[in-house]
């Protein structure tokens with residue numbers, strides 16, 4: 001028998017199965033029956049902002065061959081990203097430290113391969129975005145899981161890191177995170193970045209949900225450490241999931257390794273997506289209207305879900321997720337979500353995707369769907385319980 005590599009054992013992303021089940025349920029509904037409310041999806045229902053579409057239309061008409069770009073991205077886009085970092089955080093990052101990637105997803109293997117070796121150990125808090133573990137494992141890097149709970153808003157802390165023996169080689173943080181929508185506040189992120197530097201730990205900061213924050217201030221790891229890798233994307237705030245475009249802010253020592261890896265693995269991110277991304281920086285009013293919609297849905301759900309049988313909710317400081325502890329109703333979140341879909345017509349994601357030991361008693365609700373659905377969801381759930 002021929003050998004199949006370690007990468008083949010990467011587990012599926014369970015939410016995809018939930019999406020398929022919700023699609024099947026919707027298709028089977030009799031005409032006129034209330035539709036399935038989709039709270040399992042982690043992507044904006046909106047498309048790319050109009051300015052991005054216009055820029056792409058012009059590029060398509062221009063006769064430009066739209067070929068490969070430099071591996072680190074079009075210089076004009078890298079300059080816009082640097083300007084964006086200056087505008088949002090007041091931090092100066094030289095253009096040379098910015099790499100345009102195929103979404104945040106394309107940034108992870110570049111960052112992990114450049115920063116770590118097989119056998120290294122990389123820590124993260126649970127619950128976490130499943131691909132972190134799955135990509136690390138496929139690369140022969142060992143994930144080290146720190147169980148985090150409501151006391152630290154499901155985020156890692158310096159105290160938890162101090163308990164790690166031996167010290168890990170890397171740490172992944174995400175703020176706001178997926179699935180809990182909670183944040184590391186600027187002082188907490190600064191303390192973690194300082195701890196990483198003091199202990200020779202490479203910090204990888206996933207900032208993909210920046211811009212989708214409601215009350216708490218956001219900070220970039222680039223402000224606190226020149227050694228941190230920042231991962232970001234146009235998928236969430238910029239509402240451009242299908243364009244597959246993101247960026248990394250790299251420490252000086254990883255720029256050339258990432259450039260060489262990108263040349264070999266991807267050549268470049270798609271040209272048209274880079275054009276769209278550059279124009280998206282001029283579309284803040286449209287994008288802020290999306291944020292305002294998420295905020296209304298969040299405020300409504302935070303107020304209404306406790307009375308609908310979900311009193312234990314994460315604080316929902318950002319992104320578009322609520323992480324609900326359903327431990328007093330079920331110890332099997334997969335079965336719970338299946339029943340909620342079948343009986344209430346609401347699709348949500350079982351926590352087992354995000355936390356392999358405690359996810360059986362958590363459910364992730366996403367509130368980026370149509371506003372009317374988000375308003376109707378709590379009412380349906382109130383009748384269901």
Ligand SMILES: Cc1ncc(COP(=O)(O)O)c(C=O)c1O
Nearest residue numbers: 042103104105129178208233235
């Ligand atoms: C925390 C987190 N990081 C990264 C990604 C990947 O995003 P992209 O579309 O930029 O590849 C996602 C997607 O849902 C996410 O939730």
